Amino acid sequence: MKAVVLEKYGGVEELRIMSVPDPKPEAQELLIKVHSTALNRADILQRMGLYPAPPSKYEIPGLEFAGTVKDMGSEVTGFSIGDQVMGIVTSGAYAELLTVHHRQVMVIPESLNMQQAAAIPEAWLTAYDALVDKGGLQKHQTCLIHAGASGVGTAAIQIAKRLEAKVAITASEAKIVSCMDLGADQGIDYRKEDFVEVVETWTNGNGVNIIIDLVGGSYLQQNVKAISTKGIIVQVGLMGSGKPELDLGTLLRKRITLIGTVLRSRSLEEKTALTQNFSNHLLSEFDSQFETVIDSVFPFESIAEAHTRMENNLNTGKIIIDIA
Numbered sequence: 148m149k150a151v152v153l154e155k156y157g158g159v160e161e162l163r164i165m166s167v168p169d170p171k172p173e174a175q176e177l178l179i180k181v182h183s184t185a186l187n188r189a190d191i192l193q194r195m196g197l198y199p200a201p202p203s204k205y206e207i208p209g210l211e212f213a214g215t216v217k218d219m220g221s222e223v224t225g226f227s228i229g230d231q232v233m234g235i236v237t238s239g240a241y242a243e244l245l246t247v248h249h250r251q252v253m254v255i256p257e258s259l260n261m262q263q264a265a266a267i268p269e270a271w272l273t274a275y276d277a278l279v280d281k282g283g284l285q286k287h288q289t290c291l292i293h294a295g296a297s298g299v300g301t302a303a304i305q306i307a308k309r310l311e312a313k314v315a316i317t318a319s320e321a322k323i324v325s326c327m328d329l330g331a332d333q334g335i336d337y338r339k340e341d342f343v344e345v346v347e348t349w350t351n352g353n354g355v356n357i358i359i360d361l362v363g364g365s366y367l368q369q370n371v372k373a374i375s376t377k378g379i380i381v382q383v384g385l386m387g388s389g390k391p392e393l394d395l396g397t398l399l400r401k402r403i404t405l406i407g408t409v410l411r412s413r414s415l416e417e418k419t420a421l422t423q424n425f426s427n428h429l430l431s432e433f434d435s436q437f438e439t440v441i442d443s444v445f446p447f448e449s450i451a452e453a454h455t456r457m458e459n460n461l462n463t464g465k466i467i468i469d470i471a
């Protein structure tokens with residue numbers, strides 16, 4: 148099969164497509180013919196050597212896929228050859244074929260094509276986990292979603308609105324309108340406005356119940372100011388700069404919960420539980436309410452350009468790579 152193999156870490160020139168042996172499914176695994184994958188910030192860090200994947204003979208990046216079942220191991224039940232599925236993987240989705248445990252995949256809703264499906268797994272599972280499992284977001288609560296126009300942010304806005312919560316987002320000016328179109332109630336241009344001040348006015352001085360933070364760095368101290376008493380801050384990403392400082396006095400006084408989370412290092416059981424919860428509760432909403440937000444689609448051969456687009460923060464929503 149053809150795959151992007153990282154032989155060295157570095158710039159986009161290290162994203163070279165090569166021929167490597169086809170993977171073989173283990174007893175509980177599906178062999179997937181990948182139609183589309185999508186980029187994640189972690190792919191850029193991995194390419195630079197800053198986010199290592201589990202060791203393997205060929206280091207193939209890529210955390211999510213949409214494709215069809217081509218073969219399966221002897222213990223797999225409930226799937227047929229040709230089924231259209233999507234899911235997260237620990238690595239290996241920048242390839243024509245991959246293997247994945249059968250309990251870790253989701254059936255693609257009928258109304259979606261492969262590109263739309265590839266936009267779902269990583270962003271929507273992360274957003275669902277952060278808002279619902281970690282944050283416990285309830286109807287009429289308020290939440291602040293940083294980097295609202297990111298893949299994770301655009302999913303989080305829609306999930307929070309589906310739960311009938313009130314949503315504020317931070318984004319650069321040009322991207323705020325897309326977030327409002329998805330249902331955000333309050334947009335904050337973080338380059339010109341102080342999000343703590345906007346949140347204070349927006350919540351009548353109460354602070355938001357939940358913050359989903361993809362930025363970190365100097366945002367931590369600001370988040371502690373913007374959160375309500377007994378609020379929950381879920382730290383999902385670390386795109387920002389600045390040294391995090393934390394006013395522990397305020398943390399104690401407000402009885403704040405600060406939670407860190409990643410998907411990749413979770414056990415199969417944890418990934419399966421998250422995938423199945425999300426499928427049972429929200430997957431059917433893609434046939435009616437939810438919108439996959441696709442920034443752009445690149446052919447496999449142009450994967451370096453796609454990385455450059457993400458590195459330059461030009462995307463709103465997901466960057467898709469068509470493999471077949």
Ligand SMILES: NC(=O)c1ccc[n+]([C@@H]2O[C@H](COP(=O)([O-])OP(=O)(O)OC[C@H]3O[C@@H](n4cnc5c(N)ncnc54)[C@H](OP(=O)(O)O)[C@@H]3O)[C@@H](O)[C@H]2O)c1
Nearest residue numbers: 188273294297298299318319361384385387408409410460
């Ligand atoms: N914990 C997990 O399991 C998990 C899973 C998926 C993703 N993540 C993390 O979530 C974050 C978002 O990932 P993604 O793939 O959704 O990103 P993405 O689609 O590439 O979007 C990132 C956007 O964030 C904004 N941004 C970038 N740097 C920023 C900064 N310093 N301050 C404020 N905003 C900034 C930019 O939009 P503006 O133009 O609006 O600034 C940028 O376009 C990443 O840190 C990623 O590693 C974590």
